[in-house]
Amino acid sequence: MAAETTSAKVKWGLLDAVVVVFALIPVLWIVSLSFKTTATLTDGNFIPREWTFDNYKLIFQTDQFVRALINSIGIALISTTIAVVLGTMAAYAISRLDFPGKKALVGVSLLIAMFPQVSLVSPLFNIERNLGIFDTWLGLILPYITFALPLAIYTLSAFFKQIPWDLEKAAKMDGATQGEAFRKVIAPLAAPGVFTTAILVFIFCWNDFLFAISLTSTERSRTVPVALSFFTGASQFEDPTGAISAAAVTITIPIILFVLFFQRRIVAGLTSGAVKG
Amino acid sequence: MSEGKRQERRLGWLLCAPAAFVMVAVTAYPILYSIWLSLQRYDLKFPENREFIGLANYATVLSNEYWWTAFGVTMLITVISVAVELVLGMGLALIMHRTIIGRGLVRTSALIPYGIVTVVAAFSWRYAWTPGTGYLANLVSPDGAPLTERASALAIIILAEIWKTTPFMALLLMAGLALVPDDLLKAASMDGASWWQRFTKVMLPVMKPAILVALLFRTLDAFRVFDNIYVLTAGANETSSVSMIAYNNLMKGLNLGIGSTMSVLIFVTVAIIAFIFVKLFGTAAPGSTDEGRR
Numbered sequence: 102m103a104a105e106t107t108s109a110k111v112k113w114g115l116l117d118a119v120v121v122v123f124a125l126i127p128v129l130w131i132v133s134l135s136f137k138t139t140a141t142l143t144d145g146n147f148i149p150r151e152w153t154f155d156n157y158k159l160i161f162q163t164d165q166f167v168r169a170l171i172n173s174i175g176i177a178l179i180s181t182t183i184a185v186v187l188g189t190m191a192a193y194a195i196s197r198l199d200f201p202g203k204k205a206l207v208g209v210s211l212l213i214a215m216f217p218q219v220s221l222v223s224p225l226f227n228i229e230r231n232l233g234i235f236d237t238w239l240g241l242i243l244p245y246i247t248f249a250l251p252l253a254i255y256t257l258s259a260f261f262k263q264i265p266w267d268l269e270k271a272a273k274m275d276g277a278t279q280g281e282a283f284r285k286v287i288a289p290l291a292a293p294g295v296f297t298t299a300i301l302v303f304i305f306c307w308n309d310f311l312f313a314i315s316l317t318s319t320e321r322s323r324t325v326p327v328a329l330s331f332f333t334g335a336s337q338f339e340d341p342t343g344a345i346s347a348a349a350v351t352i353t354i355p356i357i358l359f360v361l362f363f364q365r366r367i368v369a370g371l372t373s374g375a376v377k378g
Numbered sequence: 379m380s381e382g383k384r385q386e387r388r389l390g391w392l393l394c395a396p397a398a399f400v401m402v403a404v405t406a407y408p409i410l411y412s413i414w415l416s417l418q419r420y421d422l423k424f425p426e427n428r429e430f431i432g433l434a435n436y437a438t439v440l441s442n443e444y445w446w447t448a449f450g451v452t453m454l455i456t457v458i459s460v461a462v463e464l465v466l467g468m469g470l471a472l473i474m475h476r477t478i479i480g481r482g483l484v485r486t487s488a489l490i491p492y493g494i495v496t497v498v499a500a501f502s503w504r505y506a507w508t509p510g511t512g513y514l515a516n517l518v519s520p521d522g523a524p525l526t527e528r529a530s531a532l533a534i535i536i537l538a539e540i541w542k543t544t545p546f547m548a549l550l551l552m553a554g555l556a557l558v559p560d561d562l563l564k565a566a567s568m569d570g571a572s573w574w575q576r577f578t579k580v581m582l583p584v585m586k587p588a589i590l591v592a593l594l595f596r597t598l599d600a601f602r603v604f605d606n607i608y609v610l611t612a613g614a615n616e617t618s619s620v621s622m623i624a625y626n627n628l629m630k631g632l633n634l635g636i637g638s639t640m641s642v643l644i645f646v647t648v649a650i651i652a653f654i655f656v657k658l659f660g661t662a663a664p665g666s667t668d669e670g671r672r
Contacts (some may be wrong), residue, residue, distance in 0.1 A: 109478065116473050117480045124487040127502040127541065128494065130513070134505060143510040191397040199383075200390030206398055213401055215598045215652055219621040220645040223628050223637040224408035224415065247404035250397050308495050310605040311621065315629060326497040330609060342511055349498040356493040364486045367493075371546070372553030 135346035156347035169328035188253025260294025415638035467547030500609035554588025
């Protein structure tokens with residue numbers, strides 16, 4: 102039996118290692134490129150021979166990247182906040198209240214979750230130009246909220262369903278008002294779910310490329326993924342590989358931190374909304 | 379109807395109204411507008427030539443070989459990447475579900491591809507396969523440039539898709555695995571069922587709804603492939619997806635009529651795929667079963 106568990110451990114250990122390597126190699130490769138000097142950029146080594154921070158210094162000196170970073174952070178934070186607030190309201194109603202049209206709402210948000218985003222690019226391009234919100238923060242925030250809402254509604258209603266609502270009744274029996282019962286009992290229980298949803302929505306907005314590249318035209322509202330694809334380095338003749346890598350690593354750091362700290366919650370959020378229904 | 383009931387209804391509508399309004403305003407209205415635009419000759423370079431031309435744009439697009447090449451490419455990428463993801467994702471889900479040591483580490487690393495920006499991942503793959511900066515470029519052939527040849531470029535696009543989204547598939551499948559009762563597996567094992575028999579006869583049937591939901595979501599998602607292609611090949615050598623050519627017609631050609639026609643065609647294709655999944659395979663859409671019951 103002991104031998105069996107040892108061999109089982111080795112087997113699982115190997116499988117685990119394969120998974121970790123598979124998941125991390127592309128990330129490590131771009132990290133490695135970002136620390137390489139221009140001279141050693143093309144040596145194909147996985148570990149840089151000469152380490153340098155020049156690529157990072159370079160991108161933070163360019164307006165292009167700093168501006169895009171500000172746009173990305175601002176747009177993602179605003180979209181996340183609004184989507185989570187609206188999503189929480191709707192999810193609360195869906196999981197707690199009985200009203201006609203609820204099924205339709207759930208159906209519509211499911212449709213939107215599966216919607217081909219490119220189908221909206223042509224009409225939104227023209228509508229936003231006519232409204233004067235093309236190439237503005239608002240022009241990106243609107244589609245982000247729309248596509249984040251189904252995600253928010255699903256994950257949150259799954260979370261809300263797990264909350265034992267009898268606690269609220271019990272608190273009221275003990276003399277708390279409706280508002281107090283909600284604030285002191287239910288809100289703290291719901292907070293982790295709301296927070297998890299916010300992370301998922303933030304990742305979604307942070308990752309978007311199609312809307313960002315179609316609905317922006319200048320640095321005014323261009324986000325980092327788009328800026329990366331237009332990046333040409335400090336001067337036109339410089340090879341931008343190192344700079345792009347450094348910029349890529351910079352925008353990956355927040356996501357890696359989220360994943361490291363909130364791994365359990367992200368898994369719970371992704372799976373509960375999708376499968377338990 | 380009691381006063382309380384009426385109040386509950388009103389509160390429900392009130393709470394859902396903002397979300398419903400935004401979703402409908404940003405999707406339904408543009409789609410209708412898109413259908414309207416697709417029936418017109420409307421090129422922003424020649425705005426004075428705008429006129430209603432009925433279905434002529436559809437004839438133009440549907441008789442154009444670029445459209446069908448892109449359609450074929452998109453289908454190929456979708457079918458292969460989703461099939462491979464299903465197998466790998468199932469393996470990964472089993473590993474994450476059952477692993478004895480380092481479960482947290484495995485789950486965390488598996489989440490990184492999900493969280494990382496697609497464009498960043500695409501750049502990493504691009505540099506990896508570019509001769510000079512890459513560690514993979516010389517692996518296949520000594521002085522080849524895999525991204526400049528159609529077959530290998532498509533393979534790399536599919537690889538990038540698979541790397542990025544297998545974890546998502548695995549997480550959805552893991553949630554399905556959690557629904558398989560341990561007792562059932564133990565009983566099957568007692569009855570002498572092999573691992574493979576337990577997997578196909580016990581686990582797969584219980585997981586079927588989760589698998590179908592994961593497949594539906596990933597298929598429709600893969601059909602939208604854009605970022606990877608944009609960064610890896612920019613659509614060169616006939617590697618454009620339908621999203622890519624719709625984008626090009628709009629942003630490079632500024633042709634709203636043709637761009638909208640493609641938008642509508644993509645929308646219809648996705649609707650057909652979703653319909654097939656729901657009707658033929660009986661996918662229980664998340665939320666359609668007991669959603670709305672307290």
